[in-house]
Amino acid sequence: MLPxxxxxxxxxxxxxxxxxxxxxxxDIRLRPLSDxxxxxxxxxxxxxxxxxxxxxxxVRRSMEFYIExxxxxxRPGARLERC
Numbered sequence: 001m002l003p004x005x006x007x008x009x010x011x012x013x014x015x016x017x018x019x020x021x022x023x024x025x026x027d028i029r030l031r032p033l034s035d036x037x038x039x040x041x042x043x044x045x046x047x048x049x050x051x052x053x054x055x056x057x058x059v060r061r062s063m064e065f066y067i068e069x070x071x072x073x074x075r076p077g078a079r080l081e082r083c
Contacts, residue, residue, distance in 0.1 A: 021062040028067055029083040030055045036079065044079045054083055 031054050032041035
């Protein structure tokens with residue numbers, strides 16, 4: 001037997017607004033920092049698993065902040081930048 005829930009299961013009186021930041025996907029394109037030498041850029045591509053000159057992927061718009069933090073794009077000494 002499940003415990004009684006305190007959440008209401010009643011239908012909403014209005015439709016919820018669209019959450020565009022969650023629903024919309026954006027393209028993230030990363031490349032090695034422009035200031036690096038060609039040898040350093042090659043090392044960065046290898047380290048981050050690039051198969052081409054640019055690493056491209058899609059994320060939900062609401063996750064963009066976390067992607068930038070995870071990849072260290074806004075930190076001093078960053079080795080990647082957005083295209």
